[in-house]
Amino acid sequence: MKAFAYRRATEVRDALTLAAEDDGTRYLGGGTNLVDLMKDGVEAPTRLVDVRFLPLDGVREAPDGGLVIGATTTNSDAAAHPEVRRRYPALSQAVLAGASGQLRNMATVGGNLLQRTRCAYFADPSQACDKRVSGSGCSAIAGEHHNHAILGWSRHCVATHPSDMAVAMAAFDAVVHYETLDGAGEIPLSEFYLPVGDTPQRETVLPPGALITAVALPKSAVSPRSRYRKVRERASYAFANVSIAADLDVHHGSVRSVRIALGAVASRPWRARTAEAFLQDGPATADRFRAAADAELSTAEPLPGNGYKVTLARNLIVAVLTELADRAM
Structure with missing residues (x-):
């Protein structure tokens, strides 16, 4: 793992400012995906800005009667919340199916949505991967691909998105809220992830340096039978x-x-x-x-x-x- 600087942010504005100072900065939530990729030599940020202690956790009622889940809420807390379980049971079930208890206790909602679309070839720097090194090819197409994509893939990447949580949130028409130095914004989850196309290294439409602050679940999606x-x-x-x-x-x-x-x-x-x-x-x-x-x-x-x-x-x-x-x- 390459050496990196570490800073802990206590305010959202502080985190955004730190990220803007260095293009090699990455936000650190639970680190359950990012740190693994750093150990593999796939990710090499020059600075980590720890956002876990920002006041962005918890589940609250939205003005429209839906729910808002803060970005630093742990997966465990999101899955166990009584209103998530009652109104959006498929989301609670998805989170519980997604990882071990230890990982759920560390992983955050915002980080879960931003985990990399990946496969074993992406995690192995000795293999060709257009997502990791543009123009190098995709070893998975001619290699071991039994658990790869069947829809929407391209010759540049056939990896699948690993998040269980994101699947349930997609069904519920979730909306991702974020902050930048220029102000706040929101993106429907249906538009959040980019098609793989010719640029598999670009996975979301988030602006550079943006920080996810919450995910909103609309009241219209409430169903106790999901x-x-x-x-x-x-x-x-x-x-x-x-x-x-x-x-x-x-x-x-x-x-x-x-x-x-x-x-x-x-x-x-x-x-x-x-x-x-x-x-x-x-x-x-x-x-x-x-x-x-x-x-x-x-x-x-x-x-x-x-x-x-x-x-x-x-x-x-x-x-x-x-x-x-x-x-x-």
């Missing part, structure tokens, strides 16, 4: 093979509203807009759910070693929506 399910290769701490956050409102056998987001299928949480549009106002049946899944996955481009993800994602969509429909009726 569900998060994660399929992984072992029951202990592991990234998903495919995951889903879903919510379904059924009235007299018809779909009144539906939200679906998939994880581990793309470089960002994948909001299944095609499937949602297909299901709207139609019958809440397994056959209809299967047809919606097929419509969503019709653009999938699996690599030779990960075609199973198409079948897995289809089955997961059908199973979770059927479960939610049964509960509703």
Whole structure:
């Protein structure tokens, strides 16, 4: 690990000013992703600005009746909060499925959203990775890629976004709030992550030096029946093979509203807009759910070693929506 300077910020303005002084500055929350990448030689910041002690933690009621989760709130505290569990159960389930208790106790909500889209080749400086060294290629395409993307990837990167929390937040239309030296801003999570395209090293639309301060969950997304399910290769701490956050409102056998987001299928949480549009106002049946899944996955481009993800994602969509429909009726 290369030597770096360390500063602890006590005010948001202090953190922003410190970041503006040096292009090599990175914000440090729980460090559960950043520090690992520094040890691997992938990240080499010249300065870390510790933002964990800023007054940005906690969960509070929003003016619209939704919830606002502070950026430095730990994953454990977010998952355990009574109102998160009651109003957005899929979010609590996603956080609890995301990591071990020790990691959840350290990791922060803001840091979780900013963890790098990555794979083993990204974490190994001896391998070609366009995300790490632009123009070097992508070793994963011709290498081991059984857990890589099937949607929205490019020849420059086939890694998947690892966050479980972000998948649930995508389903709930979360909005990311941030601060810069020029003022505050907000970005819908649906627009927060960039398509991988030709610039895989650019993952979000956050302005340079911006600091995430909170994530807002709108009241319109409240559903006590939402569900998060994660399929992984072992029951202990592991990234998903495919995951889903879903919510379904059924009235007299018809779909009144539906939200679906998939994880581990793309470089960002994948909001299944095609499937949602297909299901709207139609019958809440397994056959209809299967047809919606097929419509969503019709653009999938699996690599030779990960075609199973198409079948897995289809089955997961059908199973979770059927479960939610049964509960509703």
